[in-house]
Amino acid sequence: MPTLTIHADSAVKHWSFSSKQSLAAVLQQAGIGLQMPCGGNHTCGKCKVRCCSGALSPLTTEEAALLSPEEQAGGVRLACLTRVVGDASVLIDEKTVSTLSAVSLPEHTLGRQGLGLAVDIGTTTVAMQLYQLETGALLAEALGKNQQDRFGADVISRIESSNQQGVASLQACIRSQLEEMAASCMRQAGTDHLDAAVVTGNTTMLHFWEGLDPRGIAVAPFTPASLFGCTGGTAIAGTAPYLPPCLGPYVGADIVCAVLSSGLMGRRDETAVLADLGTNGEIVLFHQGRLYCASTAMGPAFEGAGLSCGMQASPGAISAVSSGQDGSLTISVIGGAEAQGICGSGALDAVAVLLECGALDESGLLEKSSPLVCERNGQSAVQFPGTSVYLTQKDIRQIQLAKAALCAGIQTLLETASLKLEQVHRLYIAGGFGHYMNLDSAARIGLFPPCLRSKARVLGNAALAGAVTLLLDPSYMDILSDITSRAEEIPLSGNSTFSDNYIDHITFESEE
Secondary structure, three states: OOEEEEEEOOEEEEEEOOOOEEHHHHHHHOOOOOOOOOOOOOOOOOOEEEEEEEEEOOOOHHHHOOOOHHHHHOOEEEOOOOEEEEEEEEEEOOOOOOOOOOEOOOOOOOOOOOEEEEEEEOOOEEEEEEEEOOOOEEEEEEEEEOHHHHHOOOHHHHHHHHHHHOOHHHHHHHHHHHHHHHHHHHHHHOOOOOOEEEEEEOHHHHHHHHOOOOHHHHOOOOOOOOOEEEEOOOOEOOEOOEEEEOOOOOOOHHHHHHHHHHOHHHOOOOOEEEEEOOOEEEEEEEEOOEEEEEEEEOOOHHHOOOOOOEOOOOOOEEEEEEEOOOOOEEEEEHHHOOOOEEOHHHHHHHHHHHHHHOOEOOOOOEOOOOOOEEEEOOEEEEEOOOOOOEEEHHHHHHHHHHHHHHHHHHHHHHHHOOOOHHHOOEEEEEOHHHHHOOHHHHHHHOOOOHHHHHHEEEEEOHHHHHHHHHHHOHHHHHHHHHHHHHEEEOOOOOOHHHHHHHHHOOOOOOOO
C-alpha cells in the first residue's frame, strides 16, 4: 500500500492508504483536520496543502482557478481536488487559536468539591476551562477550531454530511477533539481525574456530541431528537457531563447559557437585546419578563473562515485596520509577526475604513478608481500594505450578507414584540469575535443598528461563562427552568418580516 508522509506542527506522520483517493480523504483518515467551509464541494479554496513530492493527480482547470500563480509554483494544492495515486509527502500549515475570549461570571456561591470542566462546542471554535470547584480558581484552558469543519462550515452542511455518511464520523471527530483538549487541561492542572463537567453548544453540536441523528433539525417540522437539559450519555475524561437545555432546533443551550451568565433574568425592568455572534447569529430580546429568541445564519466570515485570506484570531492575523493621514491603510497584527491572513475583527475594521475613505460604496461595490483597489484572481480587491493579505469583492459580499442577517434578526424580534429601537436599554454582544471587534466599526457597517452603539456592552464568551456558572454553582439550575419557561423561539426561515428587514439592511448605507 502507498504511504502518505505528513509533516504537521513539527511532527511527522506516516499513513498507509488504498490508492487513488482524494488527498482530503487520506488526511481525514489520518486524523488531520483541514478547514473545508464548503464541506468538500470544491468551491471555497480553503483546504490548501503544500505538496513536497510524490504521485499526485495533475492540476485541473477547476483547481487552478482557486489558486494563485505563486501558490501553484510553490506546490500548493487543494486537498479536495487532488488525488493521491502513490507515495507522497505533504506539509500542513496548522494555525491554532491562541487567544481565549474573556469569561465574565455572575455572582455565584461556591460549595462543590473537586475539579470541574466547562466546555462550549461552537460551530467554528471549541472552548474549554478547568476549575477548582472549592475555590472557583481557573486551573487550565484550551481553545481550538472545531475540527468538524472538514464536514462543512455550518450546521446545515454538517447535517447533510451526517445524512450521507452517518452521524458516527462527526461524533467521533468532536469526541476525539474534546478528549485531547481535556487531557491537555488536566496535564496543565496536574490531575488525572474530573469530578464534574458541563458541555454546552447549539442544538446540532449537542446532537453530534451525543451521537443523535440531527436530520430532523434541518427539515420541516424541524424536530430535534432531544432538547437536552439532562446528564449526557457520552463521557468526557471519564465523567458524564450535564448538557443544558436547548430552546428549539436553532436556539441552543449556548444561548441559554449566555442568557444565564448575562444576568438578564435579574433585571426585569430592562429591555435588552443579546446577540451571540458566530457562524449562527443567535439573538435574544428580553422584554417584560419574556424572551424572544431567534437564530440567523451569518456564515463563518466573522470567524475567520470563508474569506480568501481569512484565519482565526491567532499570531499572524490582521486584527485591526485603520486609515493613515495620507489615506493609506494601517494594520495591527496579532503577535507583531508578519501578516499571514485576516481575522473577523480585522475584516470588520477594513470594511468600515473602506467605506469612510470612499473605496467602497454603500451598495458594497469596490470603487476601481480608488488607489486602494487592485485586482486579485480576476476580481476587485484591496491588498494590505507590506503583506500578501487581501480582501476581495466576494469577501466583502460575505461580510455584507452576514451583517444584514444579524441586523435584520434584531429588527424582526423588536417588531414581533411591537417595540422600537429607542425602547432598547442595552445591547449585549457575546462570542469570541464580539469580544475583540471594534464596536464603532460594527455600527458603521450596520452589523447592529447604529443607534444602539452607545448602549452596547461586550460580554466575551457568554456561553462558556454560563457553563462555568452551572459548574461552580448548581443553584443556577433553577434559573435554567425560568429561562426555558419564558422563552419563545421566533422562526426566521420563511418569515416575511425578516425577509423585508434583510433587504432593508443589505446595503452599507449609514443610518445616522
